[in-house]
Amino acid sequence: MGILKGTLPALLTPYSNDRMINEKEFIRYCEFGIENGLDGLFCNGSAGDSQALSIESQVRLMKLSKDASKGRVPIITGITSSVYKNTIVLSEEAYKLGLDALLLAMPYYYKFDEETLLEYIKDLALKVKLPLYIYNIPLFAPALSLNFIEKISKLNNIAGIKDSSGDALLLNHILDMVPQNFDVFVGREEIYAEALFLGAKGSMTSIGGIFPELMSAIYQAMNDKKYERALLIQKSLLKVIRFGMSISFPMGFALLLKARGFEFANATIHPLSSLTKEKLDICFDKAKELIKTLEKETGIRL
Structure with a gap:
């Protein structure tokens, strides 16, 4: 149903010294990804601090993503909010800007049963004007059961799901139970090759x-049936994933991006303690060493 496929980034948001979005660097970051094989752009996700940003900032990131893409790759934006009206506003702005799809996690903070969440999705699916992907991210929002996912897979205008549970068993069952035109994307790098193999x-x-x-390269290797190559690259990435998660999310990943040469005056929009800043400075050298190790293990120049 959807137009998305392949490798998309959950884009981080670079900040300047005043904790404003570094727009020039964000566009350079998007261009870097497209030039190096990405099949789309995904802004306003968890890694991009979406739930800490104003509506205006999220809309700005949509526009910057659109400008950076120049029509070369599709763009999906997160519209998650515990404020129903904000979700609608974000979806409308995405449509006006000509984006291609929307990603929605369930409302957080207040707990709802699955029947209520199902009505929530049905209601939004009727209101939004772009294909809607549902986001299963138990780390931050209500976990979605297999039964629930099967139900939403049959709704009109629900294009697919991004599953960030990291549960390979759940993913296997999702792929077995949903219709063929219901797109399934994995949100955990650790099982990318396996997810592609399963469909x-x-x-x-x-x-x-x-x-x-x-x-x-993992995506291409799997398409070429070079499974050992795909698994080698995936295994090599495990160490940088652990590094990224060892620091408060998403700051560890921002540090890795900084080590790749991008300007991140602040690793998050929130104020940081001096102790945290010192820890980030210490970890920066380790991030650069990890990049060298990745080059050596994969044979791919970074």
Whole structure:
């Protein structure tokens, strides 16, 4: 149903010294990804600080993504919010800007049963004007059961799902139960190759934007049936994923992107303690060493 496939990045948001979006660097970051094999752009996700940004800032990131793409690749934007009206506003702005799809996680903070969440999705699916992907991210929002996912897969205008549970068993069952025209994307880099083998359409991950050369190489290797090559690259990425998650999310991933040469005056929009800043400075050298190790292990120049 959807037009998305392949390797998409969960784009981080670079900030300047005043904790405003560094627009020039964001566009350079998008261009870097497209030039290195990405099949689309995904802005306003968890890695991009979406839930800490104003509506205006999220809309600005949509426009910057559109400008950077220049029609070369499709763009999907997150529209998640616990404020129903904000979700509608974000979807309308995405449509006006000519984006291609929307990604929605369930409302967080207040707990709802699955029947209520199902009505929530049905209601939004009727209102939004772009294909809607549902986001299963138990780390931050209500976890979606297999039964729930099967139900939403049959709704009109629900194009697919991004599953960031990291649960390979759940992913296997999702792919077995949903209709063929329901797109399944994996949100965890650790199981990208396996997900593609099982029938997933692609991935939307933080590492996809930081190391687009490697994530797109996994996708290509799987398409070429070079399974050992795909698994070798994926295994090599595990160490940088652990590094990224060892620091408060998404700051560890921002540090990796900074080590690749991008300007991140601040790793998050929030104020940081001096102790945290010191930790980030110490970890920066380790991030650069990890990049050298990736080059050596994969044979891909970074």
